[in-house]
Amino acid sequence: MWKASASVIAALAAAVAGQAYAEAPEPAPTAQICDRAPGAWDDTAQANAISLYALEWVPFGPSELGWEAYVPLIQHEVGSPCDPTSAGFAEALAGFQGRYGLAASGRFDQATFQVLRGLWQERRPFVMARVRGECPDPPPVSDLAYLTTGEEHAERLTRLLRRDVLDAYRAMATAARAEVPEIAAEPELLRVFSSFRDPEADAARCARDGNCDGLRRAVCSPHRTGTAVDLYVGHLQGMGVDSTDVHSRRHMSQTPTYRWLVKNAGRFGFVPYVYEPWHWEWVGR
Structure with a gap:
């Protein structure tokens, strides 16, 4: 299981400092248009399509390739049912990034995941007790x-x-x-x-x-x-x-x-x- 570390505590603090949510926003209806007019978010969607499978990163300790395992939770958190390779997802992710003081690029990266992880972890009372040094x-x-x-x-x-x-x-x-x-x-x-x-x-x-x-x-x-x-x-x-x-x-x-x-x-x-x-x-x- 997860244990407190300086980097995670920092992520939690960053999440709390931003616009805090007790729960994730309700996803938009599935009828939402996930593709945008040509040119809108196209490059960003393409970058996400590549990193979805090829990003080399360390989200929890062991190195991983790609971020597909986290897509359902990310979609739910940013309030979009759109495929992570779509322009609609990139736009929704950019909106999330902007709300939490990140560069609203629409591109998934480790800095964005740190804020997401902070939000998910702070909703677990057990984790917050461990951050305080309690068992x-x-x-x-x-x-x-x-x-x-x-x-x-x-x-x-x-x-x-x-x-x-x-x-x-x-x-x-x-x-x-x-x-x-x-x-x-x-x-x-x-x-x-x-x-x-x-x-x-x-x-x-x-x-x-x-x-x-x-x-x-x-x-x-x-x-x-x-x-x-x-x-x-x-x-x-x-x-x-x-x-x-x-x-x-x-x-x-x-x-x-x-x-x-x-x-x-x-x-x-x-x-x-x-x-x-x-x-x-x-x-x-």
Whole structure:
């Protein structure tokens, strides 16, 4: 999981200093014209089309090639359903950049992503607690409730969530299956493969496995709060349901399940962790 660093704290500060949003703006209707008159934003759209697959950058630590894995969240944040290679997307991105004090070029770059990441992270109360140097206490056992076997992913049995979070998860999963045929047709989709994790057991496991690096498994994990869920959104054949390989994350980000979550999870009080398409945290409504 993510851990606080000077660069991220700076990004958070920059986001707060700009025009703050409690939630992302509602995307424009899909009927919005995404192409513009010839000449308007054409060069910018072409630059985005190239960098979408070829940008060499370091958004979270490991180097990555391209930014396709982050497109659904970016589209939602800038309020545009347009393809990232279109003139309409470039225009919407330029508007976002201007609102946050960046050069309104319409071109995706690491500086723009830093502000986006700051916005996404500051919506996670757990992250803000970690920035303050705090590690939230786990809830009392009496506040936890059991998932049913039909709510747990077959690969991992997880068992517990905070009661109010479990209610919100159930409402969200029911809505998703009613609204998206692909989700309704595949029972494993949106099942939970990690939820509440006992802090002592989690610490012992990450110490044993040697992966307490702040990305794969944090020393102080949000799963200790009983408000974090890892949801099955699909996976790339040959890779795990929580593989952080860039190809795996890119695949997950293009699934109907993940795209529905980006647009709708906020209705049920859930916010994403951008680096892990499967990880969502309940913050209330």
